[in-house]
Amino acid sequence: METLLRAEHITKEYTHHKALDDVSMHVPRQSIFGLLGPNGAGKTTLIRIVNQIIAPDRGQIIFHGEPLGPEHVQQIGYLPEERGLYKKMKVGEQAIYLARLKGISASDARSQLREWFDKFDLMPWWNKKVEELSKGMQQKVQFIITVLHKPSLLIFDEPFSGFDPINVNLLKEEILHLRDEGATIIFSTHNMGSVEEICDHIVLIDNAKKLLEGNVGQIRKDHARQIYQVELDHLKKPLEEILDGRFELIRAWDHDGSLKARIRIKKGIQVNELIGQLIPSAGLLSFHELTPGMNDIFIKQVTGSYPQEKSGNKPAQAFQAAG
Amino acid sequence: MSKTATIIKREFLSRIRKRSFVVMTILGPILLAAIIIVPVVISQLSDSDYQVAIVDDSDLFYDRFADAENIRFTQLATNIDNAIELMAAGRFDAVLHIPEIAFQAPSSLRLFSEKSVSLNAKLLIENILKLEFESMKLGAAGIDQEILAAIETPVNIQAIRIRQDGEFISDHPEVSMALGFMSGLLIYLFIFLFGSQVLRGVLEEKTNRIVEIIISSVRPFQLMAGKILGVGLVGLTQFLIWVVLTFAIVAGFQLGMPELFRFTPDEQVFITGSQALNAEELLRQRETVQQYDTLAGQVVSGLSAVNFPVMILSFIFFFLGGYLLYAALFAAIGSAVDNEADTQQFMLPVTVPLLFAFIMAQMVMSNPSGPVALWLSMIPLTSPVIMMVRIPFGVPYTELALSAGLLIGGFVFTTWLASRIYRVGILMYGKRVSYSILWKWIRQS
Incomplete structure (x- = not known):
């Protein structure tokens, strides 16, 4: 299977501990890739490295066959685990601003946001301040902002936390739909239920080391x-x-x-x-x-x-x- | 448009749309204009003069009391009891009683009043009588009035400054002082005001957790620089609006009520004087006003001695330089902590140099070319405030250039330092940050 993103021997050390120790992984194109591990395993560090928020001490990331660089930022969409918005800024204006930082023109952003806002029933809130929205609606806005620029790689860090079951389903459907349309999704979680449901491949990290990697069905067979x-x-x-x-x-x-x-x-x-x-x-x-x-x-x-x-x-x- | 420009635009627009910005922008010029206009209006509009009745039992001083600004003297040929009754009837505000023995015993003088007596009137009367008593005593000692007049020698040194271009200009330290202090104060205030806005902005992004979304799109440095520049533009905009509006309001008043602003030079003394000088000084000044050029003249000639192009360019440069230097440090603090309460421990070393500069401004004004002034106007942490205090007194271009160069170096350095702290701190939560941790972040590659 064709690989979209390849991490090679990634090591990242902080002053008092190793966050990642020689971690490699292959993320196949157009798949949902589960990045699993207990809290503090190093998932967020790895995600931040892929997002070029921090740099690894050793190792490299190959994206679309070339070393990851600043020009790839636009092809990646990232929904962090801890996520927020400017509370005093209007919803629509803010969505356009964040889209522009991804490199979309203001008019493109506006028309695409209209579609997504209609789909998620958010249109009446366009001119409201973010602080007037419920937590669930804010999460929807963040999801839209993450996927708006049609990135080839989407990274969701615990995307379902804070969602009610109805919206979790809505989101799952959207994620599967995005995969079917060609996107590759890295999905970080410690909620195993959702992994079995939607992940095609996984990598399991614990204590900075990779323990397991592969196709979900195959792994379960191997563990029979x-x-x-x-x-x-x-x-x-x-x-x-x-x-x-x-x-x-x-x-x-x-x-x-x-x-x-x-x-x-x-x-x-x-x-x-x-x-x-x-x-x-x-x-x-x-x-x-x-x-x-x-x-x-x-x-x-x-x-x-x-x-x-x-x-x-x-x-x-x-x-x-x-x- | 680059991403940094997008960030600058948001920072700028979101701030100038805030109600607090609009209020400050409107109130600022009104306050500044009021400082200029109100004293003028008050001095012109004080229609009710302070009426003082004089009962002079000694008959020596009746004709010595000339009416002064807002104070009218009326000589009464009656006894003191009648005069007090007249005051009770509302004819006078105060009654001055000069007993016969006043010359021998000045403490027998009385000033009666129903309300608290006007301090200006009291000082004026005291001053007149003092001069009278003195000249009477001199006469009693056999000194001729003519000799006395011949002895009196007003000394007025014309201070001349030789400018760098070799031109001679008359020097007016008071005007330079006021200008220097004003611009130093403005820079101090703006750095504090907008520096802490940067801090709060960075902290806001960190605590509401939008920062990780943004720095997956732009580099942390772009976000930090965008915020600093955006807020700086807000400061510059506010400053320019203040200047323009203040002038507009003052000019509007001058056009609308020209009679308020039409002074003879003699009147000018009292108008300007009414803000700060008491009646005693007023009187002394009036005596010498014919020999001196008027205060208004002094202000005009003092202002003309200031090199305004240098002054204005320097102001903008030192304002921006000082702001950039401090704003970077404020941004670093905002990124390192989790909440506003934790900022205190790091605020101190940043605010102390600024406060110190402002306090030293007084000392610098008294000796604008001394070693203290020179050093403080070179150190980038204090130079924005101190150099602006010095400039109206005249600063050699070489010193100006050196100070400017050091300031540029200074803010490049603080920006570099801040960006090292910022990129780590912005993602660090729940960690009690100390100076040694900051130092580790700075050294971290």
């Missing part, structure tokens, strides 16, 4: 742990006796007259062997693989273990059924 959930009825003998040494019963419980169970298959054993073992002794109602969610992978990568292994008693919530 050979755990299957089965639903059985009419058992001829107890499940423990059906399973032999190739399989490990993690947990079994009754469910509306049938028996549900989670079974791990040991290394080198095929799934079919489990099915073959079950069918003669019981009725098989359902069978699916349990793949860990991004949340679990995130926690596993950062803390070294899956959440249920640590807390020990809540396996059902730690896993998520995958199609």
Whole structure:
């Protein structure tokens, strides 16, 4: 897949700590790229480097095949996590001003803003001061300002914080739509739910280092742990006796007259062997693989273990059924 | 249009549209014009003269009291009780009683009044009687009036300054002083006023978190420079409007009420004098006014001695230079802190040199070419104020050029320093910043 942006061995040190330690990543063109990591991992530093707000100590960013430079500012749109507007300035005037700083002419900015303002029902607020707007409306204005100059790369840092669920959906749709129109989106968050929903690729950073990078589906497959959930009825003998040494019963419980169970298959054993073992002794109602969610992978990568292994008693919530 | 120009435009327009700017711009000239016009109007319009009745039991001094500005003397050939009754009836404001023994015992003199007595009248009367008593005593000592007149020798040194171009001009330190002080004060005020506007502007952008959006589009230096220049333009605009409007208002009054401004030179003395001089000095001045040229004449000749092109150009240069130097420091402070309360610890080292310059202005005025004046007009932190104080007294062009060069170097340096602090500070939240941290930011590549 074609790469829009490539970070190569980025290192950034502050006086007392390393913010980024030899981080590299590839952001494929026209994808939604999740930049994940716990608070303080170095996400914002990396984003600021891509935005040329700060410079890395070592390493470089390749954008559109060339080293990132001031001429690329217009091709990048950035919605910071901590974002605000001039409170006393009128909404429309301010949007035009910020668009002009991105290099759009005043008349272009005005006509494009009209479209976006109509779409987001903001037109009646054009001549109001920003301080008169609700927080949600201010967030919409900021989103519009970020995407207005049609940048090829959009960077959203925790874009959904401060939005109500309706507007989160509106925003998600817009982000997917922008991707479909050709934009590449870097999406920084620690909200894993939204990652699974919209991200195509991710990179996981913790403690200044990259832990993981790749396609979301692939990563989840890689993290599959050979755990299957089965639903059985009419058992001829107890499940423990059906399973032999190739399989490990993690947990079994009754469910509306049938028996549900989670079974791990040991290394080198095929799934079919489990099915073959079950069918003669019981009725098989359902069978699916349990793949860990991004949340679990995130926690596993950062803390070294899956959440249920640590807390020990809540396996059902730690896993998520995958199609 | 470049991005910096876009920023300058916003900073400029958003400020001059503010109500506070409009109010200041209108009130400023009205206040300045009032300072010029009100004393004139008051001195002309004080129609009710202060009426003093004189009861002179000694019969010696009746004809010695000449009416003065706003003070009228009336001689009464009656006793003091009747005079006080007349005053009670409203005929007089005050009654002066000169008992027979007044010459021997001046403390027996009385000035009666229903309201608090006019200080000017009291001083005038005291002065007249003092002169009278003195000349009576001199006469009693056998000194002839003619000899006395011959002895009296008014001395009036004509101060001549030889300008750099070799021209002789008469020197009027008072006029230079007033001009120097005024322009020094204006520079001091404008630097403070607009420097702190820069600080608040930077702080506003930082605290409302718009700054990260902006510096993803422009370099931090462009944002800082745009703000400093935009606010500076506001200051310059306000200054020019003030000058033009003040002149317009004063000229309007002169056209509208020409009778107020038509002076004979003799009257001029009293009009100007009424602002500052008390009656005693007034009287002394009136005695010598024929020998001296009039004060108005002095002002005119004093003003003509000032090199106005140099003065005006210098004012604009030192205003801008001083503003740029300090505004950069104010911007750095605004970027380094999180809220207005935290600015205090950094404000002190910035405001102290400016305040110091203003305080030293008095000393510089008394010796405008001394070593203190010279040094303070060279150090960029104090030179904008001090040089403007010195210029009306005449400053060699070499000194002027050196001071200007140092000021340019000074603001280039502070701008560089500020930009190093600014680009780090503007993104730093929740960190208690100390001087050692600032120093780290400056050294950081």
